[in-house]
Amino acid sequence: MAREPVEIFEQLCDSTREVVMLRSLEGLLDWDERTQLPPAGGEYRADQVAYVAGLVHQKQTAPEVGEWLDELADSPLAADSTSDHGSTIRLLKRDYEKKTCLPQSLVEELARTSVLGQQVWASARRENDFSSFQPILEKTVTLKRQESAAHGSSETPYDPLLDDYEPGESTKNIARVLGELRDALVPLVQAISESSFSPDVSLLERDYPVAAQESFGRLAAEAIGFDFQAGRLDVSIHPFCAGLGPGDVRLTTRYDPNKFNDAFFSILHEAGHGIYDQGLPRQHYGLPLGKDVSMGIHESQSRLWENLVGRSRAFWEHFFPQAQTVFPTALGDVNGDNFYSAINDVRPSLIRVDADEVTYNLHILIRFELELALIEDQLQVADLPDAWNEKYQHYLGIDPPTDTEGVLQDIHWGAGLFGYFPTYALGNLYASQFFAQAEKDLGDLSADFRRGEFSRLREWLNENIHQHGRRYTPAELAERITGAPLTHEALLGHLTDKYSAIYGF
Numbered sequence: 001m002a003r004e005p006v007e008i009f010e011q012l013c014d015s016t017r018e019v020v021m022l023r024s025l026e027g028l029l030d031w032d033e034r035t036q037l038p039p040a041g042g043e044y045r046a047d048q049v050a051y052v053a054g055l056v057h058q059k060q061t062a063p064e065v066g067e068w069l070d071e072l073a074d075s076p077l078a079a080d081s082t083s084d085h086g087s088t089i090r091l092l093k094r095d096y097e098k099k100t101c102l103p104q105s106l107v108e109e110l111a112r113t114s115v116l117g118q119q120v121w122a123s124a125r126r127e128n129d130f131s132s133f134q135p136i137l138e139k140t141v142t143l144k145r146q147e148s149a150a151h152g153s154s155e156t157p158y159d160p161l162l163d164d165y166e167p168g169e170s171t172k173n174i175a176r177v178l179g180e181l182r183d184a185l186v187p188l189v190q191a192i193s194e195s196s197f198s199p200d201v202s203l204l205e206r207d208y209p210v211a212a213q214e215s216f217g218r219l220a221a222e223a224i225g226f227d228f229q230a231g232r233l234d235v236s237i238h239p240f241c242a243g244l245g246p247g248d249v250r251l252t253t254r255y256d257p258n259k260f261n262d263a264f265f266s267i268l269h270e271a272g273h274g275i276y277d278q279g280l281p282r283q284h285y286g287l288p289l290g291k292d293v294s295m296g297i298h299e300s301q302s303r304l305w306e307n308l309v310g311r312s313r314a315f316w317e318h319f320f321p322q323a324q325t326v327f328p329t330a331l332g333d334v335n336g337d338n339f340y341s342a343i344n345d346v347r348p349s350l351i352r353v354d355a356d357e358v359t360y361n362l363h364i365l366i367r368f369e370l371e372l373a374l375i376e377d378q379l380q381v382a383d384l385p386d387a388w389n390e391k392y393q394h395y396l397g398i399d400p401p402t403d404t405e406g407v408l409q410d411i412h413w414g415a416g417l418f419g420y421f422p423t424y425a426l427g428n429l430y431a432s433q434f435f436a437q438a439e440k441d442l443g444d445l446s447a448d449f450r451r452g453e454f455s456r457l458r459e460w461l462n463e464n465i466h467q468h469g470r471r472y473t474p475a476e477l478a479e480r481i482t483g484a485p486l487t488h489e490a491l492l493g494h495l496t497d498k499y500s501a502i503y504g505f
């Protein structure tokens with residue numbers, strides 16, 4: 001006798017939760033590797049990771065999962081694609097098809113090339129030698145084009161790659177929005193550069209003892225709503241946030257005793273990611289409705305807390321007096337206005353990860369335009385360094401003196417991550433769009449921030465974004481929340497208002 005759809009559905013969910021549990025073990029191994037693992041343990045750790053990854057792949061692509069999905073597709077459970085059951089079936093089907101449409105040989109080749117590509121990239125960057133990186137990057141681009149083709153036909157081969165990070169988004173749409181942003185940002189950056197005002201950033205390079213930085217960062221993360229009963233803060237070389245399961249979200253940062261910005265703003269950034277993970281509906285954990293929707297939306301949450309809240313004047317009206325108490329040597333004689341302009345210093349620079357709130361988007365634009373051209377076969381890898389330098393001159397007015405500080409600075413392309421970069425800019429765009437809507441719904445939030453009060457904003461984010469998991473695509477979510485599709489206007493408006501006031505133009 002045929003089984004009831006509900007029974008099949010439960011079996012599908014159990015199997016999916018098992019995959020998520022394995023993936024959380026992978027995440028725990030990765031967190032441990034980046035924060036605790038002694039160097040000599042690296043080799044065995046690689047074996048452990050490969051073993052768990054194998055189990056994940058096996059479970060994810062098991063033929064019975066495809067059969068269950070087929071059986072459920074025509075069942076009443078799938079009839080309403082927005083119901084809990086319907087959404088879950090629809091999203092699991094999508095995930096399964098994405099995982100199984102690539103030939104095994106291509107998956108293996110991509111994985112091998114990614115590991116090798118990162119190694120070759122690291123030494124090429126160290127030696128400032130692009131030519132040693134060129135062959136493996138050429139191979140990576142070829143494989144990514146094959147990967148794209150395996151997903152079926154699309155308007156541009158970039159679409160399926162972008163879709164891995166930003167489900168449902170199209171290259172055409174983001175190229176338009178990011179292009180509009182670029183055309184408005186280039187003159188804005190120029191106006192800032194030509195301003196006679198220059199913030200005194202040296203006050204951020206005074207004596208900031210690490211222990212005090214840590215306690216102050218924790219204080220701020222807790223104030224904006226990161227729950228330390230359900231999370232941790234540790235140290236790693238590159239800051240990250242790992243959502244390892246319900247009640248277990250881990251942030252990391254790094255400290256430099258002579259730099260205030262690095263640790264403080266990376267803690268706020270990662271706490272923003274963490275608040276999203278902590279806000280996902282627990283009852284759906286392990287299933288699509290309990291998972292974050294996309295890289296761009298995840299980044300919108302970190303950017304919102306880091307920049308729109310954490311670099312605002314109102315935030316520092318509350319926190320600056322406390323910062324003066326915590327860092328008396330560095331900040332005792334500094335006034336709040338000078339501190340505010342120092343943390344909002346804008347200047348065209350070479351390195352993306354050190355870039356300010358304004359120029360950061362241009363760093364992303366450059367990468368997006370170049371990787372799109374590579375994938376569309378409009379640009380050859382051999383011509384990449386020249387194309388890179390030309391765009392840095394054109395958009396930011398600077399000439400990278402070496403490839404190490406230019407085209408070789410990021411790990412992404414060596415690792416085969418094409419389609420990833422634009423999500424950083426989408427994060428900034430969505431953050432501004434959501435923040436503007438939150439102020440429409442809740443009224444001026446700066447009065448809250450001045451009192452050190454962030455719960456109304458956090459609850460608004462939870463209600464409008466976190467609690468939906470993957471029920472809506474990023475574009476649908478933006479449309480539902482703000483009544484408008486993705487646009488560059490909110491971000492541009494925020495940047496123009498804020499920086500014309502600071503730089504006086």
Ligand code: ZN
Pocket residue numbers: 269273299302
């Ligand atoms: Zn982030």
